[in-house]
Amino acid sequence: MKLMEWNGIKLMKVLVFIMAIAMMMVLVGCGSNEGTDDSSDTDSYLAITEPTFAPFDTTDEDGNCIGFDMDLMDAIGEDQGFTVEYKALEFDALIPALETGQADMITAGMNAMDPARQAKVDFSQTYYDSGLVVLVNDDNETINGIEDLTADMKVASQIGTTGADEVLELYEEGSIEEAVILNGFNTAVLQLQNGDIDAIIIDLPVANDFIKKQPGKLKTVGEVLNAESYGFAVQKGDEELLDKINTGLNNVIDNGTYDELYTKWFEN
Numbered sequence: 001m002k003l004m005e006w007n008g009i010k011l012m013k014v015l016v017f018i019m020a021i022a023m024m025m026v027l028v029g030c031g032s033n034e035g036t037d038d039s040s041d042t043d044s045y046l047a048i049t050e051p052t053f054a055p056f057d058t059t060d061e062d063g064n065c066i067g068f069d070m071d072l073m074d075a076i077g078e079d080q081g082f083t084v085e086y087k088a089l090e091f092d093a094l095i096p097a098l099e100t101g102q103a104d105m106i107t108a109g110m111n112a113m114d115p116a117r118q119a120k121v122d123f124s125q126t127y128y129d130s131g132l133v134v135l136v137n138d139d140n141e142t143i144n145g146i147e148d149l150t151a152d153m154k155v156a157s158q159i160g161t162t163g164a165d166e167v168l169e170l171y172e173e174g175s176i177e178e179a180v181i182l183n184g185f186n187t188a189v190l191q192l193q194n195g196d197i198d199a200i201i202i203d204l205p206v207a208n209d210f211i212k213k214q215p216g217k218l219k220t221v222g223e224v225l226n227a228e229s230y231g232f233a234v235q236k237g238d239e240e241l242l243d244k245i246n247t248g249l250n251n252v253i254d255n256g257t258y259d260e261l262y263t264k265w266f267e268n
């Protein structure tokens, strides 16, 4: 009897501990930019992102999520009378988190043209046309495009992204030695600079942003591989929020705010 009781207490303690850890792991990373008080009658939404994707999604010194995506969504919210709080997750966790109601929207430079994603979430109108590109060290003389990747090379991308799909495809067809699928693009860049990997497949504007900020280290090679367009995602069937986002997006495009934010994040 005593033993069973003790086991029970021990089990409870273990369960409480596991729950605490699980709760800590759910939403980590950037804190809120906006503060969470919704004392007014303004709607407040929770947006999730993955912040190793500058200039769309990154963090400031205090760990807040900042970037073109956040500024654009804040402008849409201002236009439509809602505020947004941003939290960071790993990229492959974004859609599952939205599907299970842990967030209201995804603001993460996410390709909206992907049918597998469209089956799980609803996308806003697209707000940025993009594409994938091969990124290598600036002094690399062998890789001048995707056709130069060979069966002895390691190529990286971020987990759950369109770039990772591309890298896995190259691996499956035997064109490269290893598909290195990493949690963050920052890690991929470090591995490239260390010489652990030969190339990264990444979104062109993100590659260009890195090259602009740290000139002379990396370069993009070859043609743009796949065209894609980014949209904001909401839960399937959340027409109310989707309407607000689409209306607000059109308004901020019409009133010049979109262009201002574009200049701020892409032309400075």
Ligand code: ARG
Pocket: 049, 050, 051, 052, 053, 057, 091, 108, 109, 110, 111, 112, 158, 160, 161, 162, 163, 203, 228
């Ligand atoms: N555009 C790519 C995709 O949709 C990569 C997006 C990565 N975004 C991020 N916040 N890390 O899969």
